[in-house]
Structure formats: C-alpha cells, structure tokens
Amino acid sequence: MAYELIEKIRNNELKIEDIIVHTFSKIEETEDNLHSFVHLSKEKALNKAQILDKKYAKGESIGKLYGLPIAIKDCICVKNSPTTCCSKILKGYHPPYNATVVERLLEQNNAICVGRTNMDEFAMGSSTENSCYGPTYNPWDNKYVPGGSSGGSGAAVASGQVILSLGSDTGGSVRCPAAYCGVVGLKPTYGRNSRYGLVSYANSLEQIGPITRCVKDNALLMEIMAGKDPLDSTSAVVTVDNYIAHLEDSIKGKTVAIPKEYFGEGINISVKQKVNDAIEILKDLNIKTIDVSLPHLEYTIPTYYLLAMSEASSNLERFDGLLYGKITPEQKTNVFKVFKKTRGEGFGTEVKRRIILGTYALSAGYYDMFYMKALKVRTLIKNDFQKVFKKADVIVCPTMPTTAFKIGELIDDPLQMYLMDILTCPVNIAGLPAISIPCGFDEKKLPIGFQIIGNYWEEQIILNIAYQLEQQLQLYKKLPEIGKRRR
Amino acid sequence: MSELEIIIGLEVHIQLTNLETKLFCRCGNHYRGKEPNSLVCPICLGYPGSLPVLNRKAVEFATRLALALNCEINEEFFFFRKNYFYPDLPKGFQISQYNKAGGKAFADGGYIEIKIGSQPKKISLNRIHLEEDPARMIHQGSIASSPYSLVDYNRSGVALIEIVSEPDLRSPEEAREYLNQLKSIIQYTGIADLDLEGSCRVDANVSLKGHPRSEVKNITSFKEVERALKWEIQRHKNVLKRGKELVQETRHWDDTRRLTISLRTKEFEKDYRYFPEEDLVPIVLEQSFIQQVKDDLPEMPTERKKRFQKDYDLPEFNAEILVIDKNIADFFEETVNSNDDFTSADFNQICNWLMGDISRWLNENNTNITQTQLTPELLSELVILINQGKITGKIAKTFIDAMMSGESPKKLIKKTGKQRISDEKVIRKIVKEVIENNQDIVKDYIRNPKAIQALIGKCMAKTKGQADPKITRDIMKEELEKSLQ
Numbered sequence: 001m002a003y004e005l006i007e008k009i010r011n012n013e014l015k016i017e018d019i020i021v022h023t024f025s026k027i028e029e030t031e032d033n034l035h036s037f038v039h040l041s042k043e044k045a046l047n048k049a050q051i052l053d054k055k056y057a058k059g060e061s062i063g064k065l066y067g068l069p070i071a072i073k074d075c076i077c078v079k080n081s082p083t084t085c086c087s088k089i090l091k092g093y094h095p096p097y098n099a100t101v102v103e104r105l106l107e108q109n110n111a112i113c114v115g116r117t118n119m120d121e122f123a124m125g126s127s128t129e130n131s132c133y134g135p136t137y138n139p140w141d142n143k144y145v146p147g148g149s150s151g152g153s154g155a156a157v158a159s160g161q162v163i164l165s166l167g168s169d170t171g172g173s174v175r176c177p178a179a180y181c182g183v184v185g186l187k188p189t190y191g192r193n194s195r196y197g198l199v200s201y202a203n204s205l206e207q208i209g210p211i212t213r214c215v216k217d218n219a220l221l222m223e224i225m226a227g228k229d230p231l232d233s234t235s236a237v238v239t240v241d242n243y244i245a246h247l248e249d250s251i252k253g254k255t256v257a258i259p260k261e262y263f264g265e266g267i268n269i270s271v272k273q274k275v276n277d278a279i280e281i282l283k284d285l286n287i288k289t290i291d292v293s294l295p296h297l298e299y300t301i302p303t304y305y306l307l308a309m310s311e312a313s314s315n316l317e318r319f320d321g322l323l324y325g326k327i328t329p330e331q332k333t334n335v336f337k338v339f340k341k342t343r344g345e346g347f348g349t350e351v352k353r354r355i356i357l358g359t360y361a362l363s364a365g366y367y368d369m370f371y372m373k374a375l376k377v378r379t380l381i382k383n384d385f386q387k388v389f390k391k392a393d394v395i396v397c398p399t400m401p402t403t404a405f406k407i408g409e410l411i412d413d414p415l416q417m418y419l420m421d422i423l424t425c426p427v428n429i430a431g432l433p434a435i436s437i438p439c440g441f442d443e444k445k446l447p448i449g450f451q452i453i454g455n456y457w458e459e460q461i462i463l464n465i466a467y468q469l470e471q472q473l474q475l476y477k478k479l480p481e482i483g484k485r486r487r
Numbered sequence: 488m489s490e491l492e493i494i495i496g497l498e499v500h501i502q503l504t505n506l507e508t509k510l511f512c513r514c515g516n517h518y519r520g521k522e523p524n525s526l527v528c529p530i531c532l533g534y535p536g537s538l539p540v541l542n543r544k545a546v547e548f549a550t551r552l553a554l555a556l557n558c559e560i561n562e563e564f565f566f567f568r569k570n571y572f573y574p575d576l577p578k579g580f581q582i583s584q585y586n587k588a589g590g591k592a593f594a595d596g597g598y599i600e601i602k603i604g605s606q607p608k609k610i611s612l613n614r615i616h617l618e619e620d621p622a623r624m625i626h627q628g629s630i631a632s633s634p635y636s637l638v639d640y641n642r643s644g645v646a647l648i649e650i651v652s653e654p655d656l657r658s659p660e661e662a663r664e665y666l667n668q669l670k671s672i673i674q675y676t677g678i679a680d681l682d683l684e685g686s687c688r689v690d691a692n693v694s695l696k697g698h699p700r701s702e703v704k705n706i707t708s709f710k711e712v713e714r715a716l717k718w719e720i721q722r723h724k725n726v727l728k729r730g731k732e733l734v735q736e737t738r739h740w741d742d743t744r745r746l747t748i749s750l751r752t753k754e755f756e757k758d759y760r761y762f763p764e765e766d767l768v769p770i771v772l773e774q775s776f777i778q779q780v781k782d783d784l785p786e787m788p789t790e791r792k793k794r795f796q797k798d799y800d801l802p803e804f805n806a807e808i809l810v811i812d813k814n815i816a817d818f819f820e821e822t823v824n825s826n827d828d829f830t831s832a833d834f835n836q837i838c839n840w841l842m843g844d845i846s847r848w849l850n851e852n853n854t855n856i857t858q859t860q861l862t863p864e865l866l867s868e869l870v871i872l873i874n875q876g877k878i879t880g881k882i883a884k885t886f887i888d889a890m891m892s893g894e895s896p897k898k899l900i901k902k903t904g905k906q907r908i909s910d911e912k913v914i915r916k917i918v919k920e921v922i923e924n925n926q927d928i929v930k931d932y933i934r935n936p937k938a939i940q941a942l943i944g945k946c947m948a949k950t951k952g953q954a955d956p957k958i959t960r961d962i963m964k965e966e967l968e969k970s971l972q
Contacts, residue, residue, distance in 0.1 A: 075536075076536075077535070077536045083535075083536075085535075090535070093535075095529070095534060095535070095536065096529060096534070097529050097534075097537075099536060195538065196536065196537070196538050197536040197537075198536055199535040199536045200535075200536070200766075203765050203766055204765035230540065231538060231540060232538050232540075233538065233539070233540050233541065233766065233767050233768050234538075234765070234766065234767075234768055310762060311765070313570075313760075314568050314570050314579070314580055314760070314762070316579075317570060317572065317578065317579020317580055318533045318535065318577060318578045318579045319535075320572065320574075320579065322574060322577075322638075323532060323533070323534070323577060324534070324535075335574050335636065336572070339572055359760065362570075362760035362762050363758055363760060364758045364760075367588060367760075367762070368588075371762060372588070372589070
C-alpha cells in the first residue's frame, strides 16, 4: 500500500529507485498475461527516481507522493509523452502540456508515471476490448475481461504491477474495472476534479478518478487531485475535505439507502448475495438501513447513451488529421478527402457507431425528440437521487449486475454491453460521487464490486464508509496469481 | 411593373480588437502583423483535453455594446456549439450562442437610429451574441485556383460579437447609414477599432417583397456592403424581369470580381447541430455588474451631438456629422478648448474645417485623424491667423496639406510668402482691371446681382486667394455701382 511504502522511504528502509526497479520487473514478468500497459516509460521513471532519491537524501522536500509509481490511463495528457486514447487516430501524438491532475500528482507531489494504461478507444466501452492495441486480460482469470473502459488501470493495480493508477469515469469506466478486478475505484462529484487535459468523450458526464488497492490510497490521491482549477470552468470552488483524517471516523448511526430497483431483475444471484452480506456487515457497525426507490432507473441506459453519444459526436470532431494524428493522404488532394480518410481509417467500429448515432440525435428535426428529451429525463433522475438523500447519507448497491464476462462474449452485441452500465451510469447522469470496493468473489472466483453512492461533494462520507467496510472484509491483501495463462 | 420594396437585414460580425487576450484562452489578441501561428496555445488550437475559460473582459465589452444599442441583456446565458468541419475550425465546432433550443442570445432587441434625408428612422435589432473567430485561411490568389491553403491560427479564438438586425432596411443607402451609425457607436464604446483590416464581416439577407431571399456571405468590409447589396438587388430584379423565379439560397460575395456566386440552395443548408457547450458553466451577470458597466459607459454619439448643439452652438446637421467619428469629435473639443477666447463663430469655423477640408483630406488619404501629425494647437493657430486677418480662408485651405504633416501655419506664411492683401489701393486696382476685362459679367450683374460672386472669384484668382474677401466685396460693389451710373 502507498502508505506503507511512504513510511519505508521516510525511514530510509527503501529507496525510490528500488521501488521503481521492482515495479518494472513485476511489469516485465506479468505484462504478457495482462497487457495492462500501452506505453511504458522506464528510462524516464528511473531517472526521476534517482533525482528524487538524491533530493531526499539532501533533506529536500519531495512532495506528498515520494516518487511512488503510478499508472495513468491513455486519455489523460502527460506532457511530451504518448497520449493516444488507444486510438489509431492519435498514434504518435505527444501533448505539449500536462493535465491538471498530472501536474498536481507528478509535478507538485512527485509521483512517477511508469506508463500509460490500456482502455477502450476514447473510453467507449465496458471491457477494454475496443483498444487499437488489443484487449487487457483480467488478472483473476485471463479468459475474462478486466472491465472498462479503464481496464488497463484496473488490471495493473489488481495484479500488483502498481499500487496507484488513474482512470476516467464517463458511465462507470472507473468503477466497472474496479469491480471486475477487485480493487477500489472512485468516481468523484462532477466538478470535484479538474478535467483539463482529459481527452473528452462525453464532457458533461465524466471525471478523472483514482483506482487503487485500498481506500486509504484512494483518499490520498483524491486529496491531492481535488479542488478548483482555473483552467476548467466546470471545476467547483467547494472545500476539499481532509479525506484521510476522517477514514477512521465511526459510521454509527449513518443511514444507508437500499434502492430496490438496483437489486431487481438482471442482477446476478451471487452478486446480490455478496452485496447483501456486505450490508449485513455495515449493520453490525450500527448503521441504519432504509429501503428506497429510484423509479427512473429503467430510463437511464437510453438517457445515458443519448447524452454520451451526442456529446461524443461533437467532442471527436477535432480529430481531422490536420494538427495532430496525421494519416498520410495522397498528394494534392482535397481537404475534405483528408478528413474522411483520417477519420475512416483512424477510428474503430465502436467509436464510429457512437459518432454516427450522436450526430443523428443532434440533427435538425430529431434534436427535440432525442437530445432534449434526454436532458429532461436527466432532471428526473437527479430528482430521484435528491429525494433519497433527504433521508439517507449514502446509497449502496452492486457496482455491476454481474461479474466479469468472457473476452469476446459481448463484443458483437453492443446493446447487451451497454446494459452492463445500468448501475453505474445513473451516477454520471446525476453528477454524484460513487466508489466501488471489492466485497467478495463469485463461484468462478471473480471479484464482485460493492458500490457506495454519496450526495454532491460528499466524497468524505463514501470514503469513510468504504474504509470501515474494507477493514472488516480485508480483501485488499489478496492478490491474484498471474502467469497461468488459461486461454 | 411598379418597383418592389427592397428588404434587407444585416448580420454584422465585429472583432473585439481592444481586448488584450482571446475569448477562451490567454493568448494575445493583437494578431495583425504577427508571425503566423505565433499566438497559439492548446486551447485555441483545440488540442485534445484542452478546455475553454471565458474572458471576463469580453463579457464586459459585450455588456457595454448591448447597453449602447439599447438591448435587453439576458442576465443568465450559456454558450452553444455550432458544429461543422472546416480547416479553419480546429475543434470541429465554433463556440457561439444560440437563441433556440433552450438557448439565449447575449442580449435581445435594441435599435439603432439612422437618418434618411432629414427623417429619423429606427432600425430594430434582433439580438447580439458573443462567439469565437475561426482561424484565418490564406490562399494564393482566389480560393478556387490556389494550389494550397495555409492556416494561421493566430485569429482562432479571437472574440467576436454578432449584431443581427431585423429586416428593417429598405435600400443599400439605408444599410450604409446603419453601418455608419453602428461603427460610430462601437468606436464610442471603445471595444473595437473597426478601421483594422478584417475586423468586421457582414452577411446580408436580401429580398424583394413577396419573393424568396438570398443570404450574401463574406462581405469583408462595411464599404463593400453597399456595393454587394446593389449588385444582388439588381440580380433579383433581372431574374424577375426575365420572368423567372428566385430561390432561397446562400451566396458568396466575390470582392475581386464584384459579384455574388451561389453557394447552396435551401435544401442543402448546413445542419450545424447546435447544442449546449457543457465545458462552460452558465454565466450569471449580476445586476450590480450591469449597473457598473452602465455607469462607466462613455458618452454616446447621440448625446454628444445634443451637447455639441447646446455647448458650441453648432447646427444639428453639423453636430451630427461631426460626432460620427469619435476621433474627429475629440479633436474638435480639444481645439475648441485650447483657447478661452474662442467664440461661437470660432466653434463653427473649427467644425467646418474638420467636416470640410480635413475630412476630405483624410478620406483621400484613407486614414484617420489620429494617424496624422495635425494637432488641435495647429488648427487653433490657423483659426487665430484668419481671425487676425493675417491670412484669408483661401490661403488657409492651401495650408491644410502641409499641416497634416505637422507644419505650423505661421511657418507656412513665411515659407510660401502668402498672406492677406488688405491694402485698399492694391485691391481697387485689381477690381478695376477685372471689371474692365469682364464686361459681359458686369452686364449680367444688372439683372442678376449674384453675378458679383463671379467677379470676386476673378479677383481672388488674380491674387492667388490672398485678397481679403470682405474688402474685395465692398470695393467691388462700390466700383460696380460707379461703372453703372
């Protein structure tokens, strides 16, 4: 865990360079069976480790993260290093600037980026199969997907390649791989973390969030990342709580809402069972439970996909090959031919599907029927949550309706794949914070995620409850055995 | 066939050239003369992951203009994306505003008062809104024949305000008047210098009453508007004269060939898929902010006109023309206030110099008064020399050209040797010669006393304008009476 490593560095028991060397040997040993990374930066990482070791030896401050290795999803800009969103269209693109969260983690607090993690192209997917570099494999069983779209980050942490990573969550892209890989993933309140430098997929829905082995490490990254960024107008001026200090707070007397729709049809029996067991543990910690209803759940999938695809169709218009991500055109051609060739060859099938559907939804004559209507339902879904938060501190439910599915199982059935987001995307539609922590394994020995949804800006409460539950379950100490490739 | 009524509405885009930075990033706004693609950043280049942040000063400028145009400001508004693919648009969409689909313009309504002959007419405005300028495309010759397109992103993200009029204009001349007034108001608000190349662009909606309209795009200066409108109206008339039907279409003004070319007809209109820009939060303008801008709003041309009439005894017509260019009006006030002894006659004389010879010189040289070396002190000196009888108005006129390059009238008297002839003997001699040599005009004078002007003119020509006009006139009258007795 990050905290243990930081203690060891502070006590001179470990050098940062040792940690980085160990990280890369672990990556080299396991990467063939995982494919969590799409770019590695060993040399840069080792250089920075040596510099930090020297600085620390001289008694200089090296920030809050002490050179700890972190894996960063391939859609978050890191200056002068590849950032491709796992799309052919951005191959060779090196952004000239750092995302704000990267600035805060790497530059101000000296985390070391070891590499960029695999993802569904432009974060469009729930399995990490839609990557131009090929899929990532679930560390618990490599016949299965790691979830998505931040599957690389989930797998890298779950396998022990790294202990810290970043993902982004548009409709569940942090929580889904956290659940499928058995790690901790937080999607902050919309506006809590800066999106500056996160390549937009659906900008009104997404947030950058940490994926870590334990809740405390998650709280550590959130404390550093959260807060107003003048470069992101949608980031909010709301005080960032001291998350770590409150982890040990008693949760006695807190009210936990259980929405009946989130345990209904389509939710796997083992998932339900383990989530209910976790609720029993919370009850033992003297929380109160109430049964509630979030009646508009059935509309969330169409609402989410209409909004996300509409926004995507516009956000992805910039990829035309003129300024970056060039696809070599024939000489002396018309510029629109360059656009067509670039986009035709550069985007994968799922991305094209979403651009086309989004373009359709925003077109004259269809706008009111689709986009406007989705906005109205968005308000209804928000209101559902606000009613519940009048009576309860948090809402708990499964993160995913099932455990991980097999690679290739749903790839040709996009609708079925979209339905996997049913329990995560309402949170994005409403802009609320939510965390997924592991609460057990199913009969296939695949992890099950427990989701805690909080009210706006209440990351502290969900981290507190997640931590208390985690301390009872002690699952974070369990690592999968990597290397027995069973495909 | 009786003449059909002409219906014109204008969409004017002006750059907020007086801002220091662009609309959504901190890149410098003054791109003219800069090396191409030197004022750029990830935001105005639309790099993946970059986000816009609204320039507060641009909002203040828009508020200023909205107040000056009597618009109703929408205290809460948000931006929309206008989506289309073009090499000048690095994000694939332009951040703009939209008054449909739940959106609002920056401000609605408002009007501009123009004069048609001596009749005032209110031209209603539909709305104004804020948006970003696309990059600048550079071609070798015309876009069609150029072997390449170059893109200069220095202009990408510069703040624009679009001013949309109602279809209230009835002729190209009215459109010109409207633009003159609009330009004047913009100059007074201090938000833009529209004399800068490329700082304004106009799209014109033109129709003949009862027939489909065409939208003429790409008129790149106010001066071109009248020309483009005349051409387009004539085209409409010609189509109808040949018994054909007009179609609703978008046309392009080709300013080298000076004609419009059809771009697309109605059924091929672009679908811009406007939808809200969620990267910018809704903007709420506090009442106190609007009040502050209102309080700080400089005097506008209409108020200044009234003040000039009252304070300087200028006739309404003169005051109106004088205030239209703020630089000229400022120059007038400085000149007038440079000497406590100036009287209302002097005010009018100064006004006449500025409206007449000086404005003509500025027009001919295609410049504005601040770009010249002429100072209020020099103009004041000229007026004093005339008042003192050292030079005549005619002589003064010949000094203007040199004064525009900073030469003083006193020095010009020495240099040219020109000064007023007031010696009655000298003048009488000239008058007599003129009478003698122009007996036909003298005869004419018996029936038409106005003919005296022609004779005085001859005297002036003989003295190269140096003879005092009043003395010359008096002596001329005397001598004519004598010769006729």
